[in-house]
Amino acid sequence: MLDAEMMTAVLAALPDPAFLISRSGKYVAIYGGQDVRYYHDGTSLIGQYISDLVKPEKANWFIATIERALDSKELLIEEYELSNKDVKGLSDEGPVEPIWFEGRIKALDFKIDEEGVVLWVASNISQRHELETRLRQQSDTDQLTGLFNRRRLERELSYHFNAFKRHGYAVSILMFDLDHLKLLNDSCGHHAGDQAICKIAQICQESLRQTDITCRFGGDEFVIVLPHLNLDQANTTAERLRVAVEQAFLHNHQLHTQENIPVNISISIGVTEVSNQDDSYEQALKRADKALYQAKRGGRNRVVSA
Ligand SMILES: Nc1nc2c(ncn2[C@@H]2O[C@H](COP(=O)(O)OP(=O)(O)OP(=O)(O)O)[C@@H](O)[C@H]2O)c(=O)[nH]1
Incomplete structure (x- = not known):
């Protein structure tokens, strides 16, 4: 059997820090987590209250989580970010960057100083978190332009x-398509076609608001979601974008065929506003697509709304 001394050694050897924290947010004890590559030394926290050490918003979250663990008696698993700069009184030794933690929080069935206590094990998951973030970004991003892809568009529209x-x-919603890209590919090469697509993506990013969501729908088709814009405002935005593309290629990025004949690049845009009659975002998207088709039929380089 293990004696008390052995138990203390076992607890001290725990790879991740395990805190005992009371309902009021007092750090009662800390065990383990002594590898400075992953953790800061938390022994200075003992006897102190979370609300005195971290900013109010974060402290409130910690206290609410402790209360939830105590009241539910369930094992809680929570991810959160914390830097030693966020916690008063921690030493500078340890990781420099903020750490992403996975907290596993469980109520203990005894009280200390008449207060319920939880065991809060905080594991450093920064590497996993960074990988997850990168994978999520990649799966949402169009490789050629860096814009959101269709998969992300569907999430945003939903x-x-x-x-x-x-x-x-x-x-x-704006849906637009380059005019005569096939001709450009055939006369100037596929690379010039790619360049035109990238330039248009850049123009979108420069001329739209940060809250607007620009996506490459596929091929030479793009969709832009404009939250908080009605049809009139969206038409104005579309016209501004159409002109910006036309002007950019006319003045700064004029493309030429191998025979040095200038190639004018333009876009045709279909515009619609989500309406109460729509049962799904797909209906609105179809309307924008139809308007785009009308813009093409009407002679291209124009905006049509539906
Ligand atoms: N360079 C390049 N071309 C692409 C890419 N994706 C699609 N295309 C080409 O873009 C053309 C799109 O065809 P359409 O939209 O039907 O026709 P278009 O020539 O643009 O003519 P309109 O849209 O009718 O004005 C096809 O020839 C595709 O091969 C891409 O990533 N790079």
């Missing part, structure tokens, strides 16, 4: 469609 239904704020 989110804003539901928000429209619930909160009633306007949501508009």
Whole structure:
């Protein structure tokens, strides 16, 4: 059997720090987590209160989580970010960058100083978190342009469609397509076609608001979701974008065929606003697609709304 001394040694050897924290947020004890590559020494925290050590917003979250663990008696698993700069009184020795933690929090069935206590094991998951973030970004991003891809667009449309239904704020959609890209590819080469696609992506990013969501839908088709813009405002935005593309290629990025004939690049845009009659975002997207088709049929380099 293990004696008390052995138990103390076992607890001290725990790879991840394990805190005992009371309902009021007092650090009662800490065990393990002594590898400075992963953790800061937390012994200076003992006897102190979370609310005195971290900013109010974060402290409130810690206290609420402790209360939830105590009241539910369930094992809670929570991810959170913390830097030693966020916690008063921690030494500088240890990781420099903020750490992503996975906290495993469980109520203990005894009290200390008449207060419920939880065991809070904080594991450093920064590497895993960074990998997850990178993978999520990659799976949401179009490789050529760096814009969001169709998969991410569907998520955004779904989110804003539901928000429209619930909160009633306007949501508009632009769908646009390069004019005569095939001709450009054939006369100037595929690389010039790629360059034109990238330049247009850049123009979108420069001329739209940060809250607008620009996506490469596929090939030479793009979709932009404009939260909080009604049809009139979306038409104005579309026209501004059309002109910006036309002007950019006319003045700064004029492309030429191998015979040195200038090639004018333009886009055709379909615009629509999500309406109460729409049962799904797909209906609105189809409307924008039809308007785009009309813009092409009407002679290209124009905006049509539906
Ligand atoms: N360079 C390049 N070309 C692409 C890419 N994706 C699609 N295309 C080409 O873009 C052309 C798109 O064809 P369409 O949209 O039907 O026709 P278009 O020539 O653009 O003519 P309109 O859209 O009718 O004005 C096809 O020839 C595709 O091969 C890409 O990533 N790079």
